[in-house]
Amino acid sequence: MDRGQLCLEAAGLEDAMLRWAASNGLMYRSKTGIDDFIIAPFTKNPFPIPTSAFEISASLAPLWGKLVHGIAKDSAWLVSKLESTAEGDPFTGRLLLLYKQCLCEGIVQPLCLGIFRSDYMTHEVEGDARTCMQVELNTIASSFGGLATGVARMHQQFAAGTVGLLNAEHSIGALTDTPALHLPENHALDHLLEGLSSSHKAYSTLHPLREKGARLSIAMVVQKGERNFADQSTLEFGLASMGIPVMRVTMAEILQYGSRDLSTNRFYFSPPSPTPTPAASGSDTSGSRVNSVEFSVFYFRAGYTPCDYGNDEDGFVIPPFSNITSATTDTTQLTPPTPPSYASPIDAGMKLGKEWVARLEIERSRAIKCPPLSYHLAGTKKIQQVVAIPGVLERFLTSDESEQMRKVFAGLYTLDREEEGGAEVGTSINMAIANPQGYVLKPQREGGGNNLYKTEMVNALRTMNQKELASYILMERIQPPSHEATLIRGSLRTTEQCVCEFGVFSCYLDSVSSGTSGAGSATGTGEKDMELLRSASCRIGDVGSAKGTGYLVRVKMSRSDEGGVAAGYAFLSSAALHK
Ligand code: ADP
Ligand code: MG
Numbered sequence: 001m002d003r004g005q006l007c008l009e010a011a012g013l014e015d016a017m018l019r020w021a022a023s024n025g026l027m028y029r030s031k032t033g034i035d036d037f038i039i040a041p042f043t044k045n046p047f048p049i050p051t052s053a054f055e056i057s058a059s060l061a062p063l064w065g066k067l068v069h070g071i072a073k074d075s076a077w078l079v080s081k082l083e084s085t086a087e088g089d090p091f092t093g094r095l096l097l098l099y100k101q102c103l104c105e106g107i108v109q110p111l112c113l114g115i116f117r118s119d120y121m122t123h124e125v126e127g128d129a130r131t132c133m134q135v136e137l138n139t140i141a142s143s144f145g146g147l148a149t150g151v152a153r154m155h156q157q158f159a160a161g162t163v164g165l166l167n168a169e170h171s172i173g174a175l176t177d178t179p180a181l182h183l184p185e186n187h188a189l190d191h192l193l194e195g196l197s198s199s200h201k202a203y204s205t206l207h208p209l210r211e212k213g214a215r216l217s218i219a220m221v222v223q224k225g226e227r228n229f230a231d232q233s234t235l236e237f238g239l240a241s242m243g244i245p246v247m248r249v250t251m252a253e254i255l256q257y258g259s260r261d262l263s264t265n266r267f268y269f270s271p272p273s274p275t276p277t278p279a280a281s282g283s284d285t286s287g288s289r290v291n292s293v294e295f296s297v298f299y300f301r302a303g304y305t306p307c308d309y310g311n312d313e314d315g316f317v318i319p320p321f322s323n324i325t326s327a328t329t330d331t332t333q334l335t336p337p338t339p340p341s342y343a344s345p346i347d348a349g350m351k352l353g354k355e356w357v358a359r360l361e362i363e364r365s366r367a368i369k370c371p372p373l374s375y376h377l378a379g380t381k382k383i384q385q386v387v388a389i390p391g392v393l394e395r396f397l398t399s400d401e402s403e404q405m406r407k408v409f410a411g412l413y414t415l416d417r418e419e420e421g422g423a424e425v426g427t428s429i430n431m432a433i434a435n436p437q438g439y440v441l442k443p444q445r446e447g448g449g450n451n452l453y454k455t456e457m458v459n460a461l462r463t464m465n466q467k468e469l470a471s472y473i474l475m476e477r478i479q480p481p482s483h484e485a486t487l488i489r490g491s492l493r494t495t496e497q498c499v500c501e502f503g504v505f506s507c508y509l510d511s512v513s514s515g516t517s518g519a520g521s522a523t524g525t526g527e528k529d530m531e532l533l534r535s536a537s538c539r540i541g542d543v544g545s546a547k548g549t550g551y552l553v554r555v556k557m558s559r560s561d562e563g564g565v566a567a568g569y570a571f572l573s574s575a576a577l578h579k
Contacts, residue, residue, distance in 0.1 A: 014044060014488060017154065026150045026572075027230040040147055040230070041565065043555050044486035044493075046155045046183055046576035047500045053122050053132035054184070054577055057504045058549045060408065062542040063401050064116045064137055065508025070396030071383065072112060072374035073512050075103055077395070078383070084416050085382045085444060088471030091306045092380060092444045094356065097345055099373040102363050104344040105321045108265045110513035110526050111206075113199045113297065113370035115192055116379075117142035117552065119503040120408065124481040133410040133478045135501060139379025140304045140371050140446065144565070144572070145188035145505055146234030148552040152186035152574035159183055181576040188505050188550030193238045195507030196299060198539040199368045200244050202509065203296035205536040206529055207266070207366060214268065217245040217293040219367070223302040224250050227566055232301055247271065247293060251308055251355035255316065258295075260365045262322050267295045267365040297368045304376070304446040308355060315353040318346060321364050374512070381442045385412040385473040389420060411476030415469040428474055429461050440475050440561075448564025482558040487571045497558045502575060505550035507543040551575060 021027075021039045030036040071078050079100060086093035119135040196218060204216055220236060236246045247269065249257075258269030270292040302308045352360070363373055377383070387393055388409045393402035413428040414421050432439040441452040441460055452460050464472070480499040487494050513526035533540055544550070554570035556563050563570045 013158070014486075014493060017042075017044065017158065017488065018490075020154050020157070021150075024150050024154065025230050025234065026147055026154070029225070029227040029229055031227070037230075038490055040151075041487065041489040041571045042151050042154075043498075043571045043573040044488055046152075046159070046181070046574040047485060047498070047553055047555050048181070048483050048578050049500065049502055049553070049575045050122060050131065051182070051577040051579060053120065054502070054549075054551075054575060056132055056408065057118065057120050057502070058551075060118065060405060061116075061504045061506040061549070062508075062545055063397060063405055064118050065114050065506050065510075065542055066401070067387070067393070067396050067405070068114055068116065068137075068139060068375050068378045069112065069508055069510050069512070071378040072372065074395070075099075075374065078374060078377060079103075081386050082377060082380065082382060084418055084470045085380070086471075088467040088469070089444045092377075092382070092471070094309075095373060095377055098356070098360050098363060099377060101344060101346045101360065102373065105364065107512065108364060109366050109368055109372075110511040110529075111199070111202055111368050112372045112375060112508075112510060112512060113195060113299075113368050114139060114375050114506075114508040115142050115145075115195050115299075115370055116506045116508070117144075117503040118506070119501055119552075121478040121480040121499070121501050123410075123478050125479050130407075132408055134384075134408045135478065136381065136384060137379055138446070138503070139375045141301045142503075142505065143228060143231055143301065144503075144552045144554075145192040145550060146231040146238075147228075147572055148574070149186045149189040149234070149550070151553075151572045152183070152551075155574045156183050156185075181578055184551075184575055184577060185548060186551055186574060187548040188552065189234055189238065190547040191505050191507055191544035191550035192235055193242070194539070194544035194547060195509065196235065196239060196297060196370070197242055197244055198507075198509055198543045199297045199370065200239075201536070202533055202538045202540075203368055205533055205538055207296075209294065210264070210266075211268075211292075211294065214292055214294045215245060216296045217247050217269075218297045218299055219254075219267075219269070219295040220246050220248050221254070221298060221300045221302050221362075222248050222250060223308060224252075226301070245293070247295075251302055251358050252310070254358040255354055255361065260319075260361050262320070265364065265366040267298075267362070267367050268292045269295060295365070295367045297370060298362050298365075299370045300376075303355075303359060309359075310353040310355050312351055312353050312356070315351050316357045318348065318350050318352060318357055318360065320348060368509075379446075380444050381473050381475075382444060382471075385414055385475075388412040410478055413474040415472050415474055417466060418470070425469070432474055433458050433461055438477050440477050442473050442475055444471060448567040448569070449562055451562065453561045485555050485571075485573075487555070487557075489571070498555045499558050500553055500555045500573065501563050501570070502554075503552040505552070506545065509540055509543045511540075 018039055026040045027037045028040040030038045082096050086096045117138040120132050121135055122132050123130050200218055239246050257271055260267050273291055393405055415425055416422055417425050436454045436458050441457040443450050482497040482499050485498040511526040553573040553575050555573045556570045560569050
């Protein structure tokens with residue numbers, strides 16, 4: 001098909017939407033070429049979502065941060081809940097190993113930033129009072145804040161008839177079959193910018209620059225050849241317009257061009273420049289860091305899948321850690337947390353894949369991590385299942401908050417016979433085998449395309465050994481109502497029965513060493529730092545919600561099990577709220 005034909009076929013409203021999307025950066029990188037940009041897939045209309053479901057999920061948003069932060073403070077609990085999962089799943093095992101190592105060494109930076117997205121589906125089954133249930137909580141690389149904000153703005157402008165064909169008949173409001181819809185503003189981008197800029201400000205308040213010539217920057221840790229580049233760029237350039245530099249780095253580049261200063265734990269990075277500079281080693285001979293930056297925040301948009309980490313055989317020897325308390329090396333009075341009772345799990349001189357060493361060095365550094373390992377681990381499917389066990393939420397939240405949160409939990413079942421409720425594992429397996437349409441089997445993976453459904457699920461449940469089973473969770477299948485939607489992917493478009501998944505963003509910035517915490521927790525006296533942050537008007541706690549709800553709507557064909565945009569199953573959309 002040549003471009004002339006494409007232009008004629010795409011004429012009208014859909015063509016205007018494609019032009020709007022291209023002009024406003026709703027872009028994606030094509031699967032074929034690194035410099036080949038395409039328009040992100042989207043739906044022609046906003047997708048109907050009941051107002052009540054949207055409001056419930058928006059009201060829960062600040063609680064996810066509180067829950068994850070509570071879990072992060074209760075490190076002994078977190079470790080104990082993941083031990084057997086880690087045995088059957090090497091990736092979780094490695095994350096847990098690094099986390100335990102950092103607990104032994106002492107947490108250098110107690111401030112943690114979480115950018116969360118809690119994903120939901122509406123549920124419609126006769127005789128079932130539940131109307132909206134959580135699919136999962138994302139605690140690492142929670143993406144699409146930028147693109148989702150753009151798609152909502154596009155839908156709003158077309159619905160208002162202010163762009164496109166200036167003809168009411170062709171506006172989205174006239175095309176949709178559901179009248180009297182409310183299209184809520186989407187503040188996702190503002191949320192995320194607030195979370196990241198607040199963290200950068202907190203870091204610069206607590207740890208003013210010490211090196212001549214160095215600049216503070218946020219590190220956005222990205223995958224090589226990332227397809228969802230425009231979503232990340234809205235953040236990168238949004239922060240730049242606030243005067244905050246952002247440097248995009250891959251996991252491999254972190255140690256290639258940067259290192260942690262062993263006396264201060266500050267992380268310095270000297271990017272390659274056209275004019276040769278001395279090799280970056282964290283310190284240089286002149287005593288100045290003219291070409292280097294100090295990272296204030298590591299914002300992970302990578303590191304959530306085993307594919308982001310190389311082999312140990314091709315890796316590095318782990319550098320030493322020297323926990324010199326900050327009182328002697330820095331301006332602040334951070335006190336290291338009480339070490340846990342177990343011995344340091346990593347031997348000095350052990351070799352790990354270079355990306356794993358980078359993850360460890362980041363975690364050991366003074367920079368604020370988004371997320372720290374504790375938040376990453378608290379976002380595993382295993383922890384989602386554990387907090388659904390009656391009484392567990394109350395460990396971290398008030399009874400009112402726990403009750404609200406539990407209302408959106410689907411049935412979640414352990415497959416670990418050693419765990420609380422383990423005696424029921426056989427019953428759960430039989431229940432799923434008898435009704436394969438009613439359940440989904442989930443490993444500890446992020447990024448879409450990993451779950452097992454129907455025959456594959458039944459086969460796995462029949463054949464996996466106990467250790468493997470313990471690394472999965474079984475989840476009740478949510479049954480969302482379907483609506484007709486027109487799906488647009490470049491010149492391809494199709495109208496199908498579709499369902500949607502919607503996520504609500506939240507940002508949480510807090511210290512794991514201030515306030516009270518449970519037994520075996522990372523404790524310390526961070527109160528002085530918190531006081532400093534308050535006096536500098538730094539935002540702490542639930543950061544960004546004052547901006548309004550930030551959300552993501554993804555639409556997929558009813559017959560598709562999985563739902564990722566990158567994986568090719570889902571289309572970006574926005575919410576059309578109805579009674
Ligand atoms: P990932 O971390 O890979 O995104 P998810 O738990 O979000 O894992 O599952 C991927 C997709 O599978 C979701 O986007 C959704 O479309 C579908 N899915 C997951 N859990 C359920 C469920 N309980 N009921 C219905 N669909 C589900
Ligand atoms: Mg998901």
